[in-house]
Amino acid sequence: MNKEKEKEDGLKELVLARIEIMPPNFKLSIGNFGTFTKQEMINSVKNEDEAGKQIIQMQINFIKALTSGELINTINKNDSYN
Amino acid sequence: MILITSPKYDDGTEYLSYYSSLILKEINNNNIPVKNFEGKEANRGNVIKFLQKKNPKTLFINGHGDEKTLYGSHNLLLFSIEDISLLKNKLIYARACSAGAFLGEKIVENNNGCFIGYKYPFSFWIDQKHSATPSRDNTAKFYLEPSNEIMIFIINGRTAQQSHEKSKKMMIENMKKILKLEEKKEPGAMGMLQILWNNFDGQVLHGNPSARFEDN
Numbered sequence: 001m002n003k004e005k006e007k008e009d010g011l012k013e014l015v016l017a018r019i020e021i022m023p024p025n026f027k028l029s030i031g032n033f034g035t036f037t038k039q040e041m042i043n044s045v046k047n048e049d050e051a052g053k054q055i056i057q058m059q060i061n062f063i064k065a066l067t068s069g070e071l072i073n074t075i076n077k078n079d080s081y082n
Numbered sequence: 083m084i085l086i087t088s089p090k091y092d093d094g095t096e097y098l099s100y101y102s103s104l105i106l107k108e109i110n111n112n113n114i115p116v117k118n119f120e121g122k123e124a125n126r127g128n129v130i131k132f133l134q135k136k137n138p139k140t141l142f143i144n145g146h147g148d149e150k151t152l153y154g155s156h157n158l159l160l161f162s163i164e165d166i167s168l169l170k171n172k173l174i175y176a177r178a179c180s181a182g183a184f185l186g187e188k189i190v191e192n193n194n195g196c197f198i199g200y201k202y203p204f205s206f207w208i209d210q211k212h213s214a215t216p217s218r219d220n221t222a223k224f225y226l227e228p229s230n231e232i233m234i235f236i237i238n239g240r241t242a243q244q245s246h247e248k249s250k251k252m253m254i255e256n257m258k259k260i261l262k263l264e265e266k267k268e269p270g271a272m273g274m275l276q277i278l279w280n281n282f283d284g285q286v287l288h289g290n291p292s293a294r295f296e297d298n
Contacts, residue, residue, distance in 0.1 A: 033203065061202075075258060
């Protein structure tokens with residue numbers, strides 16, 4: 001297995017783990033893609049269909065914001081929006 | 083005058099429509115003339131005809147979208163890149179996916195208009211226990227109340243930039259609330275935060291930041 005594939009699989013596992021811990025009564029509305037129950041999200045991510053790719057992309061954006069410090073800086077600087 | 087489109091044909095648009103109805107109340111309370119195309123009425127024929135006849139300067143578009151298109155009832159075309167001339171010099175808030183990535187920029191190119199929208203899909207969690215009554219869904223509120231704030235500020239005479247920033251500020255306040263849920267080990271808090279971050283990061287303003295509601 002090459003490194004790129006390993007990284008993709010690791011990311012997919014992370015996305016699936018995050019979906020798994022969502023409350024069972026939650027559904028996600030993703031605009032044009034539709035509204036998804038947990039199981040539908042899991043299926044989409046596993047199948048890597050268009051909605052699944054979008055769910056993974058949102059996770060990538062979030063991880064980038066977390067690891068770069070952008071998320072925490074934004075929250076801490078909220079006073080500048082007054 | 084304000085033009086609203088509010089299609090209602092799936093879970094997502096049901097919620098947008100409910101939150102749009104709150105804006106309609108605010109508009110009526112302020113005695114502002116408004117035309118609300120709701121449900122099946124939110125179609126291209128009706129809306130284009132109204133734009134040509136009445137030329138409203140403020141538009142609040144709800145529904146689905148993509149980089150080059152905004153959709154009306156039943157995901158049928160409302161506006162595309164071909165309609166730019168009709169949408170120039172207006173203040174537009176599109177609560178729809180992705181139109182802020184391309185269409186919005188094109189609409190305000192070389193004119194005095196302003197477009198607030200999203201460069202990513204506008205997303206939100208729904209609590210199925212309350213999906214029949216969006217008003218009672220406290221989960222969806224985290225995402226939809228900050229978006230309503232844009233129109234509330236616009237109606238009350240603030241600039242597009244002030245309205246955009248107020249909405250972002252409310253999103254950050256909601257992120258803090260979600261982080262408190264995470265501290266209490268509420269399941270799914272990080273998943274909720276992730277989606278709110280996506281909307282925050284994706285919300286963009288193109289064009290004239292000083293644009294305001296004009297009572298035409």
